Amino acid sequence: MLARRGIIPEEYLLTRLVEDPFSQPRYRARQRKARFVAKNGACNVAHKNIREQGRFLQDVFTTLVDLKWHYTLVIFTMSFLCSWLLFAMSWWLIAFAHGDLDPGGGSPGLAPAPPCVTSIHSFASAFLFSIEVQVTIGFGSRMVTEECPLAVTVLIVQNISGLIINAVMLGCIFMKTAQANRRAETLIFSKYAVVATRSGKLCVMFRLGDLRKSMIIGAAIRLQLVRKVTTPEGEVVPISQIDLAVDHPVGGSVGIKGIFLVSPIVVAHTIDAKSPLYHLSASGLQQEDLELVVVLEGVVETTGITTQARTSYLPDEILWGRRFVPIVGEEEGRYTVDYSKFGKTVKTHTPLCSARELVEA
Numbered sequence: 001m002l003a004r005r006g007i008i009p010e011e012y013l014l015t016r017l018v019e020d021p022f023s024q025p026r027y028r029a030r031q032r033k034a035r036f037v038a039k040n041g042a043c044n045v046a047h048k049n050i051r052e053q054g055r056f057l058q059d060v061f062t063t064l065v066d067l068k069w070h071y072t073l074v075i076f077t078m079s080f081l082c083s084w085l086l087f088a089m090s091w092w093l094i095a096f097a098h099g100d101l102d103p104g105g106g107s108p109g110l111a112p113a114p115p116c117v118t119s120i121h122s123f124a125s126a127f128l129f130s131i132e133v134q135v136t137i138g139f140g141s142r143m144v145t146e147e148c149p150l151a152v153t154v155l156i157v158q159n160i161s162g163l164i165i166n167a168v169m170l171g172c173i174f175m176k177t178a179q180a181n182r183r184a185e186t187l188i189f190s191k192y193a194v195v196a197t198r199s200g201k202l203c204v205m206f207r208l209g210d211l212r213k214s215m216i217i218g219a220a221i222r223l224q225l226v227r228k229v230t231t232p233e234g235e236v237v238p239i240s241q242i243d244l245a246v247d248h249p250v251g252g253s254v255g256i257k258g259i260f261l262v263s264p265i266v267v268a269h270t271i272d273a274k275s276p277l278y279h280l281s282a283s284g285l286q287q288e289d290l291e292l293v294v295v296l297e298g299v300v301e302t303t304g305i306t307t308q309a310r311t312s313y314l315p316d317e318i319l320w321g322r323r324f325v326p327i328v329g330e331e332e333g334r335y336t337v338d339y340s341k342f343g344k345t346v347k348t349h350t351p352l353c354s355a356r357e358l359v360e361a
Contacts, residue, residue, distance in 0.1 A: 116147050117143070192317050
């Protein structure tokens with residue numbers, strides 16, 4: 001998105017992902033049927049055969065916010081047009097029943113009776129008066145008189161209905177504009193994860209960063225392994241989600257909270273005896289049908305809204321024996337970040353065996 005707008009050069013490709021120019025992985029992974037989470041964070045799950053569709057209408061506001069923009073704009077426009085037309089018909093019927101549309105039809109020699117609404121002579125003028133009442137635009141030529149109590153009642157009903165429509169529709173537009181996923185567009189992940197040794201242990205690592213200067217408060221990272229599992233009883237779990245421990249990039253375990261995302265960081269998962277990746281080697285990893293899902297969640301400093309960014313890595317996107325290059329430097333007394341190297345990696349000496357075999361060696 002930023003590259004398309006010209007804020008960042010196109011070659012950086014900072015649309016939530018950063019390309020890394022290098023050769024394809026050494027091992028060919030078998031073809032995967034489906035991806036649980038797309039690289040841009042969209043969940044690849046389709047809900048089918050929902051019989052109780054009426055449940056969505058019980059929460060109309062959330063349903064409107066979840067709709068696509070063109071559907072929301074159509075509903076926004078039609079809600080006002082329909083209300084204007086409905087009350088315009090009411091005003092026209094009141095004027096017709098009171099005889100205001102035929103000012104010369106009264107008894108000869110008698111002064112015409114005061115109209116219910118002045119200056120209504122056709123449906124077009126009734127429609128204009130309906131708009132004036134609901135959006136509080138008064139031009140002075142049309143007004144309700146005390147001649148008809150019914151007209152006063154319709155005036156009150158239309159004002160209350162207009163306030164409700166304004167509150168719902170404008171609130172819906174505001175919520176769609178301020179949705180948390182807009183902030184997530186500037187939270188970027190490296191396109192590839194890497195496996196390398198750190199402090200003598202194999203680690204799975206990926207890089208993430210925030211392009212904005214405004215902070216993500218209380219940033220938390222969750223790393224999950226998604227795979228198909230068959231229990232000892234023979235039950236098949238098609239989407240088994242296993243939480244993986246996340247280590248702080250500078251050492252010391254902090255669990256999944258407390259990330260200070262002022263500059264891009266490399267997040268690592270140590271492959272130890274408690275890790276489900278403990279028995280996987282470089283070749284075995286590429287043959288596994290698994291997916292690493294990364295979820296970054298925090299509160300936007302400027303708005304106070306909780307935002308969430310997601311991405312995932314398949315086996316052919318996990319590069320064995322590579323490490324991310326440093327991108328943070330110091331120039332003229334301040335730290336600088338070179339985002340052109342965000343996704344670049346270099347080869348490093350890494351055993352091709354599993355973490356279990358490395359410990360036992």
